[in-house]
Amino acid sequence: MLILTCPNCGVTAEETEFHAHGEAHLTRFGPGASDDDFENYLFMRDNPKGVHFERWRHVYGCGKWFHAARDTVTLEMFGTYTAQTSTVPQDIIDKIAERRPEWHPPEGA
Amino acid sequence: MSEPISALNGAAYKDGIVEITALDPVGMITLRGDLGAGYLKKPLKKITGVDMPEVRGIKLNQDQGIAWMSPDELLVICPHADVATHLETLNNAIGSNHAMSVNVSDARAVFRLRGKHIREVLAKLAPVDTSPGAFEPGTIRRSRLAQVPAAFWMVDAETAQLVCFRSVAQYVFDLLKTAAQPGSEVNHYRR
Numbered sequence: 001m002l003i004l005t006c007p008n009c010g011v012t013a014e015e016t017e018f019h020a021h022g023e024a025h026l027t028r029f030g031p032g033a034s035d036d037d038f039e040n041y042l043f044m045r046d047n048p049k050g051v052h053f054e055r056w057r058h059v060y061g062c063g064k065w066f067h068a069a070r071d072t073v074t075l076e077m078f079g080t081y082t083a084q085t086s087t088v089p090q091d092i093i094d095k096i097a098e099r100r101p102e103w104h105p106p107e108g109a
Numbered sequence: 110m111s112e113p114i115s116a117l118n119g120a121a122y123k124d125g126i127v128e129i130t131a132l133d134p135v136g137m138i139t140l141r142g143d144l145g146a147g148y149l150k151k152p153l154k155k156i157t158g159v160d161m162p163e164v165r166g167i168k169l170n171q172d173q174g175i176a177w178m179s180p181d182e183l184l185v186i187c188p189h190a191d192v193a194t195h196l197e198t199l200n201n202a203i204g205s206n207h208a209m210s211v212n213v214s215d216a217r218a219v220f221r222l223r224g225k226h227i228r229e230v231l232a233k234l235a236p237v238d239t240s241p242g243a244f245e246p247g248t249i250r251r252s253r254l255a256q257v258p259a260a261f262w263m264v265d266a267e268t269a270q271l272v273c274f275r276s277v278a279q280y281v282f283d284l285l286k287t288a289a290q291p292g293s294e295v296n297h298y299r300r
Contacts, residue, residue, distance in 0.1 A: 008166065008179065008180055009164065009165060009179060009180070011165065011250070012235055013237070013252070014236050015217050016236055016253070017252055017253060019235055060251065060253040060258050061179075061251045062178065062179035062180065062182075063179055063182075064180065066181055071244060103284065107184060
């Protein structure tokens with residue numbers, strides 16, 4: 001079971017108080033985009049074994065969105081951070097690098 | 110106007126390890142906006158007599174108070190009969206600023222839990238650390254009770270109050286009765 005800390009209200013709770021909403025830091029392609037870009041944005045998701053960035057919402061608590069970094073294999077939580085960013089904060093990258101020296105930040109992060 | 114009546118009309122459960130009472134209608138106003146703004150702080154202080162609560166805090170002045178619900182949301186608690194005048198005070202203070210206050214009294218049900226086992230009755234139903242030190246009077250916790258959202262806080266060491274949606278009042282009452290049934294003490298928090 002995952003234990004997350006909501007950066008908006010500071011509550012630390014287990015995952016049933018939250019809801020996961022899939023991969024984070026997507027680039028949006030809307031009207032005017034090519035069909036390929038739009039299809040890619042709408043349907044294609046990374047499903048990595050290991051470090052993954054996700055969007056979460058504190059549904060039963062403050063109701064706010066945030067981002068989380070975790071390992072999909074070991075279920076280790078590296079940390080949570082604000083939803084008001086399109087890149088991964090440096091302190092989260094440092095935490096992951098400390099635990100996973102072989103890991104490299106994704107492009108654009 | 111017709112008499113306001115709570116969802117369970119004062120139902121009570123007195124046979125268990127915690128006494129559970131469905132309270133008569135309580136006035137509640139949801140307020141959303143910039144919580145640091147003076148045009149919210151001032152009228153709130155005037156209405157409730159308490160200051161803006163801290164993050165996850167609840168400040169009570171007898172039957173009035175303010176609870177922190179999220180970074181941009183407050184729950185104002187007051188006597189049911191005062192809601193209309195309080196709303197007017199708030200709306201006058203807000204004016205054209207970007208904030209909103211709404212009367213949610215009739216959308217809610219309120220329960221009071223009383224007894225020395227309130228911490229464990231709540232812990233059986235919510236994924237919340239209710240141990241002494243982690244959960245104390247002065248903080249409100251929004252979470253879930255089994256399958257429905259609820260918020261609860263401690264009034265004193267042996268009294269807790271709980272707010273849920275009116276539509277699930279019977280469900281929550283049944284949950285609480287089950288969690289408080291006679292002989293179900295866990296005594297986990299006994300020190």
